Amino acid sequence: MRQQSMFFSARVDEKLADVRLQANLRKVKDNFVHVFAAAKHDYNQEADFEALRDAGAAIRKRVLDNLDIWLELFEQNATARGASVLWARNGREVCEHVVNIARQHGVSKAVKSKSMLSEEADLNAALSAAGIQAVETDLGEYILQIAGNEAPSHIIAPAMHKNLDEVADLFAKTHHTPRKTGIPELAREAREVLREHFTSAQMGITGGNFLIAESGSVALVTNEGNARLATTLPRVHVVITGIEKIVPTLEDLATLLRLLTRSATGQSISNYVSVLGGTRERADPEGPQHRMFILVDNARSGLLGSDMQPMLHCIRCAACMNHCPVYHSIGGHAYGWVYPGPMGSILTPMLTGLENALELPQASTLCNQCGDVCPVRIPLPELLRMLREKQTARGLRPFRERALLKAWAWLAERPGCYALATRFARRYLAWLAGGRDRIDHLAVVPGWSKGRDFPAPQVRTFRDLYASQQRTHCRGS
Amino acid sequence: MTGTDSRDDILARVRAGLAHDPALVDTRRRAALDYLSARAQNSRPRLAGDLTQRFCQRALAMSSTLDRVASLAQVPAAVARYLTANGLPLKGVCWTCHAALDWAAAGLHVEARAAGHDDLVGITGAFCAIAETGTLMLLSGAETAATTSLLPETHIAIVPASRIVAGMEDGFALLRAEHGELPHAVNFVSGPSRTGDIELTLVLGAHGPYRVHLLIVADE
Known part of the structure; x- marks a missing residue:
């Protein structure tokens, strides 16, 4: 997917003015925030959700601290059961692998179950260029595909920016069927159309929620059942997933699943969890004859050993964006790449270059709602703040900001000048306020004062007040 | 390269x-x-009380429906009762391990084979069931086709009460003890398929079954 995070500011204005999007975004709170709180409360009746978060964070840290060893163990156990393990340094290599596999096995059609990594790699375009039809089967992803390959705006509810009317129009136009207006009727229509594709596809492509080192298998979590169909019917199954997705044991998988489904949709478990590995045996009535795991780096290894390593704990539950006031206001598209919200504001600059996503680390109030809900305890606001530091250190902030900070630093080192300047600034601000207690517009920072008021200054500066108190104090003693 | x-x-x-x-x-x-x-276990819920009761309560919460029968021999009659009450066809497919049940006596036409796209009712057993979440644990295999719980619009599962365990960890322990290796697919199923992808509104029946009906067998 083309990275367009540099247009963040321009898109924010567009998204704030989008009436339809704003109405859809208001549902995020009811559908994700409240159900998550209820699920946590329910879990706490029998156990301790905070202890579960500790366990989840410990599992992720254990794997990342020795990722080379765990990757080799996974590879060894996966191949021992008859699967193949391929490696891809970047999106281009992902596409090459998948196209090669498709050609080798005579694949003309592939069914896809949601994979964010295939969005990173822009896989659908590569398959289409190679003459291979790729059909998205997650209902949300399917809607986006028939809407002209729109980008997902949420990692688990990718089409949440669209409403019923738009989907009804799209289905009638694409399927040449009478326009339906009920959600159950539209879901059935999609089921029937996609069932045909499941039957005729020779290859299923999925992401992977977790890779289990112990058994060399992948765990897939869905509510729709599309991942089950895509991994049961076609003769080839390709898993595309990041190198960081490994967990050691099936016990660890059980722990992370408890965290993932509650944090994502407030469910105690998703309808379907599949643990898949190896290939079908001779007597098996179904299942893939070939299974390939493509383990993808795409800049993830660069975070290892750095202060940003905790970002690789991420299990893609979307709790951070569901609880983010910035995401609630602008939705996912403004972020300009695959991952939106707080996790996206860190991953996008880390995976695609800090200089290509200058505004994303700033797109946070650092209120820590995201850090509070992260199931694997990623200190998201802290990482955002560190990215801001890196931007400043590399001179990547706008000229105006750098000039203002330089001027302030110059003054702060010269107490006499500083006192004079603050006295002058106080007078200027008092004049701007004109007797009121707020200033609506500040010419030096027009963008900042567009959305907020600046308080009118006190009668005296702190320094003046302190100095006069010191004088009174001295006289008194 | x-x-x-x-x-x-x-x-x-x-x-x-x-x-x-x-x-x-x-x-x-x-x-x-x-x-x-x-294989250390991490922090997990400790379930108090009867596991069967807990399983039933959570299965209902995941939109499954339930019936209890005294023995396996009573399963065909319970299946016929459920299908008739819901106006569903009295024919379907079942796992080959249940071929010997007397389906015909209950007025059912049940074939013991993997499900195809035209089959409307699929009858399976379960490797075990998870009380914590009301979940079935199904293993792929020659006699236990994965398509039977997936392709038909109605999935009926036979769950022996003796095979209800507390959590997923216990299911995995049972799997290691009884089979050693994992089969190519271990599927955990919790109720009918669903989607919330249009306007975040939940509807039952996405790509998998619209209905999941569980028959709890007291002793097998």
């Missing part, structure tokens, strides 16, 4: 980032293997 180049390159980058002492690689590998064989 991708392939071994990419593998070695990625592993080298990972090692460079982690910056462990290269002399310690065997020690680190041993520690990982020790961790795998320990």
Whole structure:
């Protein structure tokens, strides 16, 4: 997917003015925030959700601290059961692998179950260029595909920016069927159309929620059942997933699943969890004859050993964006790449270059709602703040900001000048306020004062007040 | 050229980032293997009370429906009752391990084979069931086709009460004890398929079954 995070500011204005999007975004709170709180409360009746978060964070840290060893163990156990393990340094290599596999096995059609990594790699375009039809089967992803390959705006509810009317129009136009207006009727229509594709596809492509080192298998979590169909019917199954997705044991998988489904949709478990590995045996009535795991780096290894390593704990539950006031206001598209919200504001600059996503680390109030809900305890606001530091250190902030900070630093080192300047600034601000207690517009920072008021200054500066108190104090003693 | 180049390159980058002492690689590998064989359990709910009751309560919460029968021989009559009450066809497919049940006596036409796209009712057993979440644990295999719980619009599962365990960890322990290796697919199923992808409104029946009906068998 083309990275367009540099247009963040321009898109924010567009998204704030989008009436339809704003109405859809208001549902995020009811559908994700409240159900998550209820699920946590329910879990706490029998156990301790905070202890579960500790366990989840410990599992992720254990794997990342020795990722080379765990990757080799996974590879060894996966191949021992008859699967193949391929490696891809970047999106281009992902596409090459998948196209090669498709050609080798005579694949003309592939069914896809949601994979964010295939969005990173822009896989659908590569398959289409190679003459291979790729059909998205997650209902949300399917809607986006028939809407002209729109980008997902949420990692688990990718089409949440669209409403019923738009989907009804799209289905009638694409399927040449009478326009339906009920959600159950539209879901059935999609089921029937996609069932045909499941039957005729020779290859299923999925992401992977977790890779289990112990058994060399992948765990897939869905509510729709599309991942089950895509991994049961076609003769080839390709898993595309990041190198960081490994967990050691099936016990660890059980722990992370408890965290993932509650944090994502407030469910105690998703309808379907599949643990898949190896290939079908001779007597098996179904299942893939070939299974390939493509383990993808795409800049993830660069975070290892750095202060940003905790970002690789991420299990893609979307709790951070569901609880983010910035995401609630602008939705996912403004972020300009695959991952939106707080996790996206860190991953996008880390995976695609800090200089290509200058505004994303700033797109946070650092209120820590995201850090509070992260199931694997990623200190998201802290990482955002560190990215801001890196931007400043590399001179990547706008000229105006750098000039203002330089001027302030110059003054702060010269107490006499500083006192004079603050006295002058106080007078200027008092004049701007004109007797009121707020200033609506500040010419030096027009963008900042567009959305907020600046308080009118006190009668005296702190320094003046302190100095006069010191004088009174001295006289008194 | 991708392939071994990419593998070695990625592993080298990972090692460079982690910056462990290269002399310690065997020690680190041993520690990982020790961790795998320990199979330590993490913080998890401790369920109090009757597991069957808990399983039923959570299965209902996941939109499954339930019936209890005294023995396996009573299953065909219970299936016929459910299908008739819901106006569903009295024919379907079942796992080959249930071929010997007297389906015809209950007025049912049930074939023991994997399900195809035209089959409307699929009848399965379960490897075990998870009380914590009201979940079925199904294993792929010659006699236990995965399509039977997936393709038909109605899925009926026979669950022996003796096979209800507390959590997923207990299901995995049972699997290791009874089968050693994992089959190519271990499927956990919790109620009918669903989607919330249009306007975040939940509807039952996406790609999998619209209905999941559980028959709890008291003794088998």
